[in-house]
Amino acid sequence: RKNFRGYLQEEEVRLKKYFYVLRPLLAVRWVEAGKGIPPMRFADLLAGSALDAPLRAEIDELLAIKQRAGEAQYGPRRPLLHAFIVQELARGEVPPSLPASRDGDIKTLDALLFRTVMER
Numbered sequence: 001r002k003n004f005r006g007y008l009q010e011e012e013v014r015l016k017k018y019f020y021v022l023r024p025l026l027a028v029r030w031v032e033a034g035k036g037i038p039p040m041r042f043a044d045l046l047a048g049s050a051l052d053a054p055l056r057a058e059i060d061e062l063l064a065i066k067q068r069a070g071e072a073q074y075g076p077r078r079p080l081l082h083a084f085i086v087q088e089l090a091r092g093e094v095p096p097s098l099p100a101s102r103d104g105d106i107k108t109l110d111a112l113l114f115r116t117v118m119e120r
Contacts, residue, residue, distance in 0.1 A: 004085055008077065015066055015073050018081055022059065025088045055084055 007017035019042060026049045027038035039045050046059060058080045065073060 001089055004089065008082065008085070011077055012074050013077050015062060015069075015075050016071050018062055018078070019066070021085055022081070025085065028088075028092070055080060 003017055003020045007014060008021065023042060023045065026045050029049060030038040030045060033050070035048065039048070043063075046056075046063075051059070058078060062078065062081070065075065
């Protein structure tokens with residue numbers, strides 16, 4: 001959120017900053033999809049992310065520009081990426097819903113938590 005607010009609001013932006021924002025957003029989606037720990041390499045993270053074709057093409061184009069131009073390349077703000085980031089950040093503002101009922105024996109869970117914390 002901080003990188004998005006600080007670096008990607010002007011009409012001309014440093015393109016590398018998109019990756020500082022996209023990586024954690026894609027990592028969250030990776031975890032939410034039940035895939036475990038997200039890969040470190042951005043290319044692997046991107047390859048395993050379910051994105052619509054236009055968004056994926058936009059990110060691929062940005063990667064190509066960054067590889068050709070280097071780290072300090074500036075360019076116009078990208079509306080499609082901007083909209084995706086805004087949508088994902090807004091999605092993160094909504095707390096997950098919890099089950100209405102809490103059936104089951106919570107004493108077992110409490111004991112496990114206590115043992116786990118106290119043994120460390």
